[in-house]
Structure formats: structure tokens, C-alpha cells
Amino acid sequence: MKIATWNINGVKARIENLCIWLKESDPDVVCLQEIKSVDENFPREAIEALGYHVETHGQKGFNGVAILSKATPEEVMRGLPGDDTDEHARFMEAVFSTENGVVRIVSLYLPNGNPIDTPKFPYKLSWMERLNAFAADRLALEEPLVLAGDFNVIPEPVDCYSPAAWAGDALFQPESRNAFRRLENLGFTDSIRAVDDRTGVYTFWDYQAGAWPKDNGIRIDHLMLSPEAANRLKSAGIEKHVRGWERPSDHVPVFVHLDI
DNA sequence: ATGACTAGCGTGGCTAGA
Numbered sequence: 001m002k003i004a005t006w007n008i009n010g011v012k013a014r015i016e017n018l019c020i021w022l023k024e025s026d027p028d029v030v031c032l033q034e035i036k037s038v039d040e041n042f043p044r045e046a047i048e049a050l051g052y053h054v055e056t057h058g059q060k061g062f063n064g065v066a067i068l069s070k071a072t073p074e075e076v077m078r079g080l081p082g083d084d085t086d087e088h089a090r091f092m093e094a095v096f097s098t099e100n101g102v103v104r105i106v107s108l109y110l111p112n113g114n115p116i117d118t119p120k121f122p123y124k125l126s127w128m129e130r131l132n133a134f135a136a137d138r139l140a141l142e143e144p145l146v147l148a149g150d151f152n153v154i155p156e157p158v159d160c161y162s163p164a165a166w167a168g169d170a171l172f173q174p175e176s177r178n179a180f181r182r183l184e185n186l187g188f189t190d191s192i193r194a195v196d197d198r199t200g201v202y203t204f205w206d207y208q209a210g211a212w213p214k215d216n217g218i219r220i221d222h223l224m225l226s227p228e229a230a231n232r233l234k235s236a237g238i239e240k241h242v243r244g245w246e247r248p249s250d251h252v253p254v255f256v257h258l259d260i
Numbered sequence: 261a262t263g264a265c266t267a268g269c270g271t272g273g274c275t276a277g278a
Contacts, residue, residue: 009277010267034277036268061268062276112278152278171278206278210263218278250266250278 001098001260002027003105004239005148005221007204007251011035011066015043017245022050025239027255028070029096031107031148035064042066059089065107065149067094080108082130090127100260103229104138108149113170121170124152128179136186138226144260145226147188150251152220153180155190158199159219171220189230191223191256192238204251205243212243221254232259 004027008014011032022030030052035042037058044054047068057078058064067073073094080091090109095102108131113124131147138145154172157163166172184190192201202217211217225233234257242252 013267034267112276114276114278166278169278204278207265208263208278209265211265213263220278247266 033109144229
């Protein structure tokens with residue numbers, strides 16, 4: 001099973017690229033973030049025509065996540081538990097039944113958190129607390145679980161081109177990195193780092209200041225695997241070339257192959 | 261010049277992203 005995550009930065013602006021990529025990459029499940037669309041306006045027909053089931057969790061203007069899948073999910077849950085007042089559409093979970101058992105897949109768009117001297121940063125940290133509580137709860141099921149999405153966390157200095165440039169940024173604060181590490185300490189595996197320890201492994205390049213041609217990137221899109229999923233990890237990769245397409249997202253697709 | 265951003269909302273220039 002090939003599972004991919006992609007912060008698409010506006011699904012309506014990117015529908016052509018999305019369809020080209022679906023045909024080229026042929027994933028079984030796709031977790032999208034920043035669809036920037038309400039559910040009613042999601043361009044589902046073009047995606048369904050390629051053989052995908054579409055589940056969305058959108059809102060007006062910004063945020064929004066979706067899960068596209070060749071198989072129809074058994075269950076879909078929208079919203080990260082732990083705060084009924086949180087209106088942001090940043091989290092959904094789908095459960096799939098396969099010949100080899102159940103697979104649970106989350107599409108998440110973790111808050112950016114900038115600037116760090118505003119309420120946006122504590123919102124990010126509290127969201128990460130809720131995510132860790134959710135993850136700990138799900139681990140008790142002892143199922144293959146993939147937490148896939150834009151985590152907006154640079155885990156280590158090696159995950160960015162210029163650590164000094166990110167020192168004051170919410171994506172690279174010790175608190176953000178610690179919360180990400182706690183997810184690993186629960187038993188989740190960072191799938192890209194499980195297969196690739198090189199430098200210069202990025203998933204995002206800013207639109208500004210020639211970041212892409214200079215390869216000035218960061219690694220913030222992750223697929224975190226529960227022990228049961230990690231035990232079935234066959235490969236993982238980043239589809240970097242997609243950043244070079246016409247009208248690209250600033251993020252590229254990241255994927256795992258699980259032996260499921 | 262020293263690579264001067266993009267999408268959505270909604271029609272001018274803001275919010276939000278990272």
C-alpha cells in the first residue's frame with residue numbers, strides 16, 4: 001500500500017497538478033492539507049474520475065484536509081479531539097479494511113505557530129499536546145497507524161538548509177521540536193529518517209527569494225508510523241520533482257510503501 | 261539589484277502561510 005501526504009496549497013488552484021500527479025504516482029491513499037476549500041466546492045469529480053474515493057474536511061478560505069483513497073474507508077472521523085472550541089479544519093482520520101487487516105490513516109495540518117510572541121504559538125503547542133494524547137490513545141489499539149501531514153516542525157538542524165535562519169521561527173523552536181520528539185518517544189517512526197540519513201532532504205521550498213533554485217528547503221511534511229506500521233515499512237520517499245512543475249505548491253508529496 | 265511569493269476572498273488590499 002502506497003500512502004502519500006501533500007500540502008497542496010489550494011486544491012482548486014492545483015487540481016490540474018493533482019490529477020497529473022495521481023496518474024504518475026498512483027498512490028492508494030493520499031492525505032491532502034491546505035485544501036483551502038469548503039466541502040461543497042472541493043473538485044471531487046475530477047478526482048473520482050481517476051478512481052478515487054474522496055473524503056474532505058474543509059473550511060472557508062484556509063486550512064482544510066482531505067483523504068483520497070482507491071478503497072472506500074470503513075470509518076471517517078473529523079477534528080482532533082481535546083478542544084471543542086477549536087474551529088480550524090486541520091485533522092481527519094480514516095480507517096481501511098484490507099485482506100491483511102485494518103489500517104488507520106490520519107491527515108493532519110499542524111498549526112504554523114508564527115509569530116511566536118502571539119497566541120498562535122501556544123495554539124500550536126496545545127494542538128501538539130492534543131495530538132500526542134490522541135496518538136497515545138490510538139497506540140493502545142496496536143494497529144498499523146500512519147500520522148501523515150504537514151507537521152510544521154523541522155525536527156533536527158539537518159532538516160533545514162540554514163538552521164541559523166530558522167532560530168526564531170515557530171517551526172524550529174525547542175518546544176515544537178520537543179513535542180515532535182515526544183511523538184517519536186511514544187513509539188512512532190519518522191519514515192523518511194528511517195530510510196534516509198542524508199542532509200538536504202526537504203519537503204518545502206518557499207516561493208520567495210529563489211528558495212527552490214537555491215535548494216533552500218526544510219523538511220516539515222512527515223509520515224509517522226506506529227510500531228505495527230513501521231514493522232511493515234518497505235520504502236519511503238519524497239517526490240521532489242513536483243516542486244519544479246508549473247504553478248507548484250510550495251510543498252511536495254511524501255510517501256511510504258507499507259507491506260499491507 | 262542582491263532570484264521582489266501565492267491563494268482566497270472579493271474587486272482593493274487584506275489575512276495567512278512558513
